[in-house]
Amino acid sequence: xxxxxxxxxxxxxxxxxxxxxxxxxxxxxxxxxxxxxxxxxxxxxxxxxxxxxxxxxxxxxxxxxxxxxxxxxxxxxxxxxxxxxxxxxxxxxxxxxxxxxxxxxxxxxxxxxxxxxxxxxxxxxxxxxxxxxxxxxxxxxxxxxxxxxxxxxxxxxxxxxxxxxxxxxxxxxxxxxxxxxxxxxxxxxxxxxxxxxxxxxxxxxxxxxxxxxxxxxxxxxxxxxxxxxxxxxxxxxxxxxxxxxxxxxxxxxxxxxxxxxxxxxxxxxxxxxxxxxxxxxxxxxxxxxxxxxxxxxxxxxxxxxxxxxxxxxxxxxxxxxxxxxxxxxxxxxxxxxxxxxxxxxxxxxxxxxxxxxxxxxxxxxxxxxxxxxxxxxxxxxxxxxxxxxxxxxxxxxxxxxxxxxxxxxxxxxxxxxxxxxxxxxxxxxxxxxxxxxxxxxxxxxxxxxxxxxxxxxxxxxxxxxxxxxxxxxxxxxxxxxxxxxxxxxxxxxxxxxx
Amino acid sequence: xxxxxxxxxxxxxxxxxxxxxxxxxxxxxxxxxxxxxxxxxxxxxxxxxxxxxxxxxxxxxxxxxxxxxxxxxxxxxxxxxxxxxxxxxxxxxxxxxxxx
Numbered sequence: 254x255x256x257x258x259x260x261x262x263x264x265x266x267x268x269x270x271x272x273x274x275x276x277x278x279x280x281x282x283x284x285x286x287x288x289x290x291x292x293x294x295x296x297x298x299x300x301x302x303x304x305x306x307x308x309x310x311x312x313x314x315x316x317x318x319x320x321x322x323x324x325x326x327x328x329x330x331x332x333x334x335x336x337x338x339x340x341x342x343x344x345x346x347x348x349x350x351x352x353x354x355x356x357x358x359x360x361x362x363x364x365x366x367x368x369x370x371x372x373x374x375x376x377x378x379x380x381x382x383x384x385x386x387x388x389x390x391x392x393x394x395x396x397x398x399x400x401x402x403x404x405x406x407x408x409x410x411x412x413x414x415x416x417x418x419x420x421x422x423x424x425x426x427x428x429x430x431x432x433x434x435x436x437x438x439x440x441x442x443x444x445x446x447x448x449x450x451x452x453x454x455x456x457x458x459x460x461x462x463x464x465x466x467x468x469x470x471x472x473x474x475x476x477x478x479x480x481x482x483x484x485x486x487x488x489x490x491x492x493x494x495x496x497x498x499x500x501x502x503x504x505x506x507x508x509x510x511x512x513x514x515x516x517x518x519x520x521x522x523x524x525x526x527x528x529x530x531x532x533x534x535x536x537x538x539x540x541x542x543x544x545x546x547x548x549x550x551x552x553x554x555x556x557x558x559x560x561x562x563x564x565x566x567x568x569x570x571x572x573x574x575x576x577x578x579x580x581x582x583x584x585x586x587x588x589x590x591x592x593x594x595x596x597x598x599x600x601x602x603x604x605x606x607x608x609x610x611x612x613x614x615x616x617x618x619x620x621x622x623x624x625x626x627x628x629x630x631x632x633x634x635x636x637x638x639x640x641x642x643x644x645x646x647x648x649x650x651x652x653x654x655x656x657x658x659x660x661x662x663x664x665x666x667x668x669x670x671x672x673x674x675x676x677x678x679x680x681x682x683x684x685x686x687x688x689x690x691x692x693x694x695x696x697x698x699x700x701x702x703x704x705x706x707x708x709x710x711x712x713x714x715x716x717x718x719x720x721x722x723x724x725x726x727x728x729x730x731x732x733x734x735x736x737x738x739x740x741x742x743x744x745x746x747x748x749x750x751x
Numbered sequence: 752x753x754x755x756x757x758x759x760x761x762x763x764x765x766x767x768x769x770x771x772x773x774x775x776x777x778x779x780x781x782x783x784x785x786x787x788x789x790x791x792x793x794x795x796x797x798x799x800x801x802x803x804x805x806x807x808x809x810x811x812x813x814x815x816x817x818x819x820x821x822x823x824x825x826x827x828x829x830x831x832x833x834x835x836x837x838x839x840x841x842x843x844x845x846x847x848x849x850x851x
Contacts (some may be wrong), residue, residue, distance in 0.1 A: 301805075345808075351835050352834070352835065353824055353835075354828075354831035354832075354834050354835075355831070378793050387794075457807060458806050458807045459807050472805075473806075483845050496762055497822060498812070498814065498821070499821065500811070500825070501811065502807075502809060504807070504809065530795075537786060545764055564795070566791075567791070567792055567795055570788060570789040570791055570792050571789075571791055571792060573785065573788075574789055574792070581766060585767075587765070589837060590836075590844050590846055591832075591835075591836055591844055592835035592836060592839075593835070593837070594837070595837035595838065597847060600773060601847060602847055602848070602849070603846055603847055603849050604767070605769075606846070607767040608764075608768060608769035611766070611767055611768045611769070611772065612768050612769035615768070620768055620770075620778075621778065621782075621785075623766050623768065624759070624762050624763065624766060624768070624778060624782060625785060625786070625850065626768040626783060627762050627765050628754075628782070628786070631762070631765060635829050638789070638792075640802050641792050641793065641795075641797065642789075642792060642798075643802030643803050643804070644797035644800045644801070644802045644803075645792055645795050645797065646802075646803040646806075646820060647802065647803040648795065648797070648807070650798060650803060682781060682784075682785065683784055683785060683788060686785075699804070699806030699807045724807055724838050
């Protein structure tokens with residue numbers, strides 16, 4: 254019997270439909286992998302019963318001829334999505350023990366489509382981080398290891414799975430789940446996907462409802478799927494996207510049938526290569542992968558042109574004003590009164606309770622960002638920082654609009670490096686922020702963007718290529734991703750040590 | 752602009768986060784680093800540029816004027832709302848005494 258946990262979402266869906274195996278067998282196989290992978294610390298809560306109940310329903314639906322789009326498919330849920338009756342923490346002490354009494358729109362859509370939940374996936378605290386080292390519940394360890402660290406895999410340096418969706422990326426790469434939800438504010442789907450050799454897409458801002466997702470920076474936050482193939486991303490996204498009146502920024506547009514329209518024939522398409530993304534001193538393996546990607550898209554029939562995104566270098570500093578500003582406002586709700594942690598020192602008044610609760614409930618990176626956000630929004634500094642950043646954001650968005658006058662999609666690396674070791678960048682917050690240099694511009698412009706695995710570097714670690722598309726053109730992004738996937742032939746996987 | 756310990760304390764007070772002297776020291780250095788780096792935005796010519804307010808053009812909608820049209824966001828859910836409160840009392844949120 255084949256190992257069911259090696260199957261993709263499409264293979265599970267189709268195999269279940271054809272009667273090759275039962276959904277219960279699939280759920281049990283993945284739950285066993287989850288239970289056996291504590292060393293990765295990918296899950297905060299495991300929910301094998303949820304997956305099993307959905308699987309039993311899927312098997313009954315098959316018998317009754319009422320199969321749904323994701324019947325038989327168990328997935329992981331980033332612990333930023335509120336799940337009814339299941340603890341939702343955003344990987345924070347502040348929300349430890351918080352059990353929502355409602356379901357987020359995106360997760361509800363997935364359950365309505367027949368999917369089951371294997372558990373709640375670890376992440377950077379409040380989705381703030383690029384390495385999953387800010388979680389209150391401990392680091393997620395990437396299943397990947399460098400190829401030069403001695404004969405004992407387990408003893409080689411522990412690597413970051415990327416962040417903030419690091420539990421999602423590690424779990425998929427280690428075959429603990431075939432797919433998972435992620436959220437992307439400044440690269441939190443794409444960078445972890447690149448670090449772990451999987452795929453992930455952030456759709457156009459507004460495609461997926463933010464209702465029930467713990468808020469970080471509301472003008473940037475966007476949910477999306479992570480999986481092992483482009484097709485799987487298309488399948489998941491179709492079942493996550495859609496208009497939701499409960500989110501004021503939700504797009505009132507029909508959800509395209511992205512899977513059915515997948516095509517890797519890029520004849521007539523033009524791919525833009527942004528010259529500002531060629532960083533001096535970047536790892537030569539990254540540039541080599543990028544050049545190989547260009548060749549792959551040419552081979553798929555596309556024309557390749559150089560483009561310019563002149564304000565690229567200002568995207569990251571603008572992001573680190575806008576995102577913390579929005580976060581400082583969003584996270585003001587954690588006051589110890591209505592839900593979450595309360596820290597009430599002996600004899601303290603209301604104001605002291607607020608300050609003590611927030612000192613105790615937030616980790617250092619979250620505090621740092623709230624402080625930056627509070628500062629840039631404070632009287633006297635608002636225009637110099639926040640308004641200036643919002644103007645620069647307009648210019649970055651205009652750069653993309655101009656570039657898309659001459660190309661259909663943009664190809665670039667996802668991240669400037671392969672996965673780094675845990676602890677390597679924690680002492681310098683700025684060095685950590687710089688890892689999002691290629692991911693943040695598309696976030697600021699609200700554009701769809703995905704990462705697909707393209708190569709291994711000389712250390713044997715995965716590298717990802719990023720495709721950025723026009724607003725609402727997820728299809729163009731997925732198609733170019735598919736063209737790369739077919740040509741890169743990326744089949745490497747982390748050798749099991751956990 | 753250099754951020755000193757006093758400024759850090761003021762920001763922390765605005766953000767309602769209690770900090771120790773040692774934390775204030777550390778944060779002053781970190782915030783100076785980060786804000787020093789974002790200063791480069793000042794060199795961008797933004798004359799005539801409007802600040803972005805909506806990343807994807809979208810029209811604000813009005814909902815129908817119907818009470819509890821969506822039960823998920825409607826009223827009459829007191830027990831659900833209090834379910835995660837640290838100290839619910841008599842159907843309300845309990846807080847320490849505000850007025851002496």
